[in-house]
Amino acid sequence: MKSYRKEMWFETKNRRELINITPQIESCLKNSGIKEGLCLVNTMHITASVFINDDEPGLHNDFERWLERIAPEKPHGQYQHNGYEDNADAHLKRTIMGREVSYSDNKRKA
Amino acid sequence: MKSYRKEMWFETKNRRELINITPQIESCLKNSGIKEGLCLVNTMHITASVFINDDEPGLHNDFERWLERIAPEKPHGQYQHNGYEDNADAHLKRTIMGREVSYSDNKRKA
């Protein structure tokens, strides 16, 4: 069985940021030489998310406001975890957004 | 390695609908002839969800009311994405419900 694994690192300028990594995933698929199989894209951090959705700025703003309503960042003191860090809301927000996506294809051209 | 992939299409009559696709998945597993492995069932749409839960009408109504409370459809104008479409709430609701499920088995009878 053929396999391919690649770690990618991303730095964000802001506390929260959405980065479209579709081009990088396409490159990985191409570099892998795999024509049929399962692609798992998961984040190795517990305050980050990998998800599939529309790359549309309006929707991204909707997500931002929605997540902030469901799991507000402030006041920091509302979360016990924030005695250690100030990112409890990020753990919760990422839980909503999901950690990973899997995708299968068997129609990929060389 | 043996593999099997099948695309299925579903049409709903209403804006939101829950469809039990367990029988179709069972058919796929049978048709695949695979006795041991990983089964990924994922939706190829960004406002749809594949999830595993109880096929019980009361619970389905609970999900409906719960999702509508967390990510209400109306007023449409509350979402920036709705400048393009009117389905921003569906993107959010599906995020809660999840995009895909994976299942493994090695005890399947022929």
Place this chain on the structure above:
Amino acid sequence: MKSYRKEMWFETKNRRELINITPQIESCLKNSGIKEGLCLVNTMHITASVFINDDEPGLHNDFERWLERIAPEKPHGQYQHNGYEDNADAHLKRTIMGREVSYSDNKRKA
């Protein structure tokens, strides 16, 4: 292709409980003898969740309070599903937390 599958059973003392099963998963990986591949950890119950996050008591309390705010257990009568059982909130809470995690590695030492 090599594969390994193990069912694990857990009993909780309380209605909700977080159990760190990382040591068990590490044992499975070691017992499998697999050096490269995909590890799927999923719960076979519809009111339980497998997720990856910080094993920090403060964060666990934050999750507990957060889930109880988003999908409160009581009053039981607010959920139609509770005509059959009293665990509708658990179906909803688990939906937020997710059903499964997948992980890949190719650097595992013997």
